Amino acid sequence: MKPLSLLIEILIILGVTVKNIEAEKYNKGQKQRNITTQVPMNEIKPFLSHKLERKKLSKITSRREYILEKKKNQHKIRIKGIQNKDLLKKNKNQLRNQAKDNITDEGDELFKMGIKILQQSKSQKQKAEAYILFAKAADMGNLKAMEKMADALLFGNFGMQNITAAIQLYESLAKEGSYKAQNALGFLSSYGIGMEYDQAKALIYYTFGSAGGSMMSQMILGYRYLSGINVLQNCEVALNHYKKVADYIADKLEKNEGIPVEKVRLTERPENLSSNSEILDWDIYQYYKLLAERGDVQIQVSLGQLHLIGRKGLDQDYYKALYYFLKAAKAGSANAMAFIGKMYLEGNAAAPQNNATAFKYFAMAASKGNAIGLHGLGLLYFYGKGVPVNYAEALKYFQKAAEKGWPNAQFQLGFMYYSGSGVWKDYKLAFKYFYLASQSGQPLAIYYLAEMYATGTGVLRSCRTAVELYKGVCELGHWAETFLTAYFAYKDGDIDSSLVQYALLAEMGYEVAQSNSAFILESKKAKILEKEKMYPMALLLWNRAAIQGNAFARVKIGDYHYYGYGTKKDYQTAATHYSIAADKYHSAQAMFNLAYMYEHGLGITKDIHLARRLYDMAAETSPDAHIPVFFALMKLETMHFLRDILFFNFTMKWKWMKLDNTLGPYWDFFVIGLIIAMLIFLLRNHHQ
Numbered sequence: 293m294k295p296l297s298l299l300i301e302i303l304i305i306l307g308v309t310v311k312n313i314e315a316e317k318y319n320k321g322q323k324q325r326n327i328t329t330q331v332p333m334n335e336i337k338p339f340l341s342h343k344l345e346r347k348k349l350s351k352i353t354s355r356r357e358y359i360l361e362k363k364k365n366q367h368k369i370r371i372k373g374i375q376n377k378d379l380l381k382k383n384k385n386q387l388r389n390q391a392k393d394n395i396t397d398e399g400d401e402l403f404k405m406g407i408k409i410l411q412q413s414k415s416q417k418q419k420a421e422a423y424i425l426f427a428k429a430a431d432m433g434n435l436k437a438m439e440k441m442a443d444a445l446l447f448g449n450f451g452m453q454n455i456t457a458a459i460q461l462y463e464s465l466a467k468e469g470s471y472k473a474q475n476a477l478g479f480l481s482s483y484g485i486g487m488e489y490d491q492a493k494a495l496i497y498y499t500f501g502s503a504g505g506s507m508m509s510q511m512i513l514g515y516r517y518l519s520g521i522n523v524l525q526n527c528e529v530a531l532n533h534y535k536k537v538a539d540y541i542a543d544k545l546e547k548n549e550g551i552p553v554e555k556v557r558l559t560e561r562p563e564n565l566s567s568n569s570e571i572l573d574w575d576i577y578q579y580y581k582l583l584a585e586r587g588d589v590q591i592q593v594s595l596g597q598l599h600l601i602g603r604k605g606l607d608q609d610y611y612k613a614l615y616y617f618l619k620a621a622k623a624g625s626a627n628a629m630a631f632i633g634k635m636y637l638e639g640n641a642a643a644p645q646n647n648a649t650a651f652k653y654f655a656m657a658a659s660k661g662n663a664i665g666l667h668g669l670g671l672l673y674f675y676g677k678g679v680p681v682n683y684a685e686a687l688k689y690f691q692k693a694a695e696k697g698w699p700n701a702q703f704q705l706g707f708m709y710y711s712g713s714g715v716w717k718d719y720k721l722a723f724k725y726f727y728l729a730s731q732s733g734q735p736l737a738i739y740y741l742a743e744m745y746a747t748g749t750g751v752l753r754s755c756r757t758a759v760e761l762y763k764g765v766c767e768l769g770h771w772a773e774t775f776l777t778a779y780f781a782y783k784d785g786d787i788d789s790s791l792v793q794y795a796l797l798a799e800m801g802y803e804v805a806q807s808n809s810a811f812i813l814e815s816k817k818a819k820i821l822e823k824e825k826m827y828p829m830a831l832l833l834w835n836r837a838a839i840q841g842n843a844f845a846r847v848k849i850g851d852y853h854y855y856g857y858g859t860k861k862d863y864q865t866a867a868t869h870y871s872i873a874a875d876k877y878h879s880a881q882a883m884f885n886l887a888y889m890y891e892h893g894l895g896i897t898k899d900i901h902l903a904r905r906l907y908d909m910a911a912e913t914s915p916d917a918h919i920p921v922f923f924a925l926m927k928l929e930t931m932h933f934l935r936d937i938l939f940f941n942f943t944m945k946w947k948w949m950k951l952d953n954t955l956g957p958y959w960d961f962f963v964i965g966l967i968i969a970m971l972i973f974l975l976r977n978h979h980q
Contacts, residue, residue: 399434402426406437420450438465439472446476447774448781448789455486455792455820466497471504478509479796483829485820491522502533508800510537511766515801518759519839527755531746534762541765542739554604555804556779558811559844577606584616592620593627600631610635610642621653630657630664637668637677647678658689663698666690670704674713683714694725699732703740710740719750730761739765767802775805787817798833806837807845827858838869843877850885863895874906880914883907884921891928903928 406425409418423444429437438461444450445458459480465473478497480487495516501509514533517526583591596616602608614635620628632643633653639645651672657665670689673682687708693701706725709718723744729737742761745754778793791812797805810833812818813826821829831852837845850869853862867889873882887906890899904925911921 396433399429399432399437402429402432403434403437403440406440416450423450423452435465435468435470439470442473442476446480447777447793448786451786453786453789453792455480459486469504471501471506471509474498474501474504475506475509475512478512479799482799483795483821484825485792485795489825495522507537507540507769508771508796510534511769511800514759514763514766515799518763518801519836521836527759531755531759531762534759534766535742535746537766537769538739538742538762541769542736544770545735545739545768554779555775555802556808557804558779558782558808584619587623589620589623589625589628592616592623593625593631596620596628596631600635610640614642621656626657626660626662627664629653629660630662630668633657633665633668637671647672651678661696663693663696663701666693666696667698667701667704670701674704674708683708687714694728697732699729699734699737702726702729702732703734703737706737706740710744719744723750735765735768763801767800771797771800772802775802778805778808782812787812787815788820791818791820798836801840803837803840803842806833806840807842810834810837810845810848827852829858831858841877843873843879843882846873846877847879847882847885850882854885863889865895867895874909878913880910880917883910883913884917884924888924900928 402425406422406429409422409425423440426437426440426444430441442458442461442465444452445454445461447453459477462470462473462476462480466477474497477487478494478501479485481490481497482494483489498509498512498516502513510533514530514537515521516523517530517533519525580591580595584595593616596613598604598606599609599613599616614632617628617632617635621632630653633650633656635643636646636653637650643649650668654665654668654672658669659665666689670686670693671677672679673689674686675681687705690701690704690708694705702725706722706729707713708715709725710722711717723741726737726741726744730741738761742758742765743749744751745761746758747753774793774797778790778797781787781793782790791809794805794809794812798809810830813821813830813833816823816826818826831849834845834848834852838849846869850866850873852858853869854866855861867886870882870886870889873879874886883906887903887910888894889896890906891903892898907921907925907928910917
């Protein structure tokens with residue numbers, strides 16, 4: 293019923309009720325009048341007085357009844373009105389909620405479509421289409437899509453970088469409880485990118501992010517507590533944070549969802565990044581394809597492996613991987629047979645899961661003594677895939693593969709002894725095999741070693757060792773994919789986008805990202821930070837990289853203190869860092885710089901003999917140092933010789949007169965000519 297018609301109906305009911313009450317009053321009064329006229333006169337007075345009293349009482353009573361009745365009617369009307377209003381509100385809310393649900397469902401569908409396109413797409417154009425869907429879903433209020441769009445604006449995906457807009461979006465998402473937004477705001481506050489530089493605020497954001505479930509925030513807090521960055525250094529707290537992330541990564545690795553990490557160092561090849569061994573240049577890839585088509589079995593297997601897991605900048609492509617493996621297998625490659633078995637065991641689009649086919653190819657490879665094939669057969673017997681579970685057979689195959697040095701087989705042996713699967717529990721043997729596998733970088737072996745050190749199982753408990761091992765596992769997370777996108781952004785000249793991506797990885801504790809971020813800041817090509825902040829921030833990042841064992845970063849810190857970049861000139865501190873790099877890492881550059889400082893007495897006591905020794909050590913350490921060392925030594929010897937002559941001149945003047953008399957007034961030209969001749973002779977010998 294509509295509100296207007298309801299109001300009219302209420303008014304009509306109220307009017308009828310009032311008229312009925314008045315009519316009843318009139319009838320009662322009329323009856324009383326008729327009775328009064330029939331009473332004799334002698335009874336009128338007492339009767340009249342009695343009636344008057346009763347009339348008064350009846351008036352009072354009727355008035356009270358009228359008021360009560362009126363109140364009752366009003367109450368009923370009010371209740372009915374409220375009920376109708378509530379019904380209207382309920383209907384409106386239902387319609388509103390239904391509309392919201394429809395929008396939410398549509399936003400969810402668009403978001404899922406975008407994710408699917410991202411996972412399956414190979415071209416940048418297709419990926420851009422995914423972000424168009426994310427933008428539409430975000431406009432419909434989908435929080436996950438809004439997070440994707442905020443990330444795109446922050447990292448500059450497809451040229452969309454707008455840090456101000458990203459911050460606004462992150463702040464609104466943070467109010468909704470988005471842990472990803474809280475992590476991003478913490479990162480931006482930590483560097484002062486688009487926000488005020490505030491480490492305390494960054495720590496609060498990271499804490500809320502980790503509490504909400506952000507693995508990145510957990511990792512950042514783990515690194516901060518490990519290194520004592522704006523918090524008191526606490527190994528146990530760091531262990532707690534890193535373990536949570538490592539458990540998450542280990543679960544992914546057990547499901548074969550590992551992410552290949554391509555860490556390109558910008559400091560190694562700044563002039564020609566395309567030749568970096570971590571990334572396969574397109575021309576080289578085309579050349580490899582040509583060789584593979586011509587029957588080069590080794591190249592076929594290599595290309596198959598690269599496409600199987602998506603290494604060196606190539607897309608993961610199961611069809612191409614299977615194509616190259618089949619070609620190599622037909623040519624008799626045991627490795628190719630084993631990898632085909634692996635593909636069918638795990639199952640994918642090109643090779644659907646098939647235990648029988650996996651067994652066939654593993655057996656073919658194992659018959660040739662291939663370690664991967666032997667390990668594959670061990671897995672089939674261990675998990676009972678296509679064959680009955682047989683731990684004895686599994687142990688036999690794992691041992692054969694482990695003897696050939698296959699790290700995955702070494703890990704499986706360690707796991708059998710660690711868990712007591714088919715064998716007696718033996719933590720010492722478990723530790724032995726985990727350690728062997730970890731030396732080849734087997735991630736699950738590293739994880740279980742960390743578990744053993746964290747709990748003191750089979751080894752003496754060591755918090756520091758456990759944290760370092762957990763950290764290595766954590767760095768295999770899906771966020772490591774950012775290394776590739778950051779590198780390609782740098783290569784394409786998108787410096788700001790590259791810097792933001794490397795800086796986030798640096799905040800998470802990646803040493804390569806710390807040195808890369810510092811390298812970009814040092815170039816002063818980035819526009820997202822003020823120029824006066826770049827050197828101090830670069831120095832901070834070089835320092836963090838140096839603490840993690842980067843020798844180049846240690847030399848850089850020395851350079852910054854020597855020249856006064858981002859800090860005051862301090863020769864003594866510079867010499868200290870050069871000494872660490874020279875003694876601990878045998879850095880030729882550090883030896884050369886330290887020799888120069890000893891030669892001139894900068895920040896340390898002058899010592900010509902030690903300078904000579906350090907120059908020689910630099911030349912012995914690196915072939916690239918030979919020429920700089922040669923000229924430095926010639927300069928040192930010449931200056932030393934001239935100083936000796938000057939000293940001789942001031943102390944023994946009378947001998948100079950004899951030289952003038954013996955060799956003539958132009959004897960000094962003769963000495964200079966002799967020195968030049970010696971230099972030419974030494975240079976010729978050096979070239980020969």
